[in-house]
Amino acid sequence: MGTYTKLNRPILVVDYDPNWPSLYEKERERILAALGKGAVQIEHIGSTSVPGLAAKPTIDIAVGVDDFEKAMAYIPIIENLGYTYEPEFEAELPERRFFWKGVPKVHTYHVSMAEPTSSVWVKPILFRDYLRGHPDEARRYEQLKRELAAHYGSDMDTYVRGKTAFVESILLKAESAMRVES
Numbered sequence: 001m002g003t004y005t006k007l008n009r010p011i012l013v014v015d016y017d018p019n020w021p022s023l024y025e026k027e028r029e030r031i032l033a034a035l036g037k038g039a040v041q042i043e044h045i046g047s048t049s050v051p052g053l054a055a056k057p058t059i060d061i062a063v064g065v066d067d068f069e070k071a072m073a074y075i076p077i078i079e080n081l082g083y084t085y086e087p088e089f090e091a092e093l094p095e096r097r098f099f100w101k102g103v104p105k106v107h108t109y110h111v112s113m114a115e116p117t118s119s120v121w122v123k124p125i126l127f128r129d130y131l132r133g134h135p136d137e138a139r140r141y142e143q144l145k146r147e148l149a150a151h152y153g154s155d156m157d158t159y160v161r162g163k164t165a166f167v168e169s170i171l172l173k174a175e176s177a178m179r180v181e182s
Contacts, residue, residue, distance in 0.1 A: 009105045011149040011159050013054050013142075020048040024059050027109055031063060034077050040066045041116050045124040047145070050131045054142045056149075058100075058107045062124060064116035071097050071113055083111060096120045123171060130174035137170060 024044040046060030083099035102108040148162040
């Protein structure tokens with residue numbers, strides 16, 4: 001069984017929705033109110049965070065916690081906001097806690113909880129920022145996602161694997177650009 005098999009559902013990539021940022025902001029406020037000082041940083045990540053980019057209509061949120069040892073105590077707090085906790089994903093990424101909201105076939109939100117210094121926090125933000133600043137790369141990513149969604153239907157593992165080489169290439173470009181700016 002693959003990493004994302006549990007999340008198999010129809011993969012639908014839709015045109016950019018200008019409401020996504022406000023949906024993120026509303027959910028951010030709910031999470032911040034629930035976690036208080038436990039959340040040191042909250043970021044909108046994933047394709048819905050890139051203006052103009054088509055995406056699966058699921059708002060991805062990164063929640064940065066000051067001490068990952070405390071993350072277990074935050075799980076019931078996030079669950080009380082209507083999220084489902086997925087501990088199985090920790091086998092692949094032990095430095096992240098993953099939650100989803102919605103119904104099994106339609107997720108409206110994903111929350112990834114990690115320390116802001118961890119790679120599972122840094123990489124999605126680096127990827128997002130690079131796509132925001134490079135619309136040509138964002139269009140290439142959109143085309144790839146649409147092709148993968150059309151071809152793989154609801155096989156989330158294969159869909160994610162199909163994006164991996166592109167994502168890694170963008171991360172290399174982003175890291176290289178950061179070195180040049182330093």
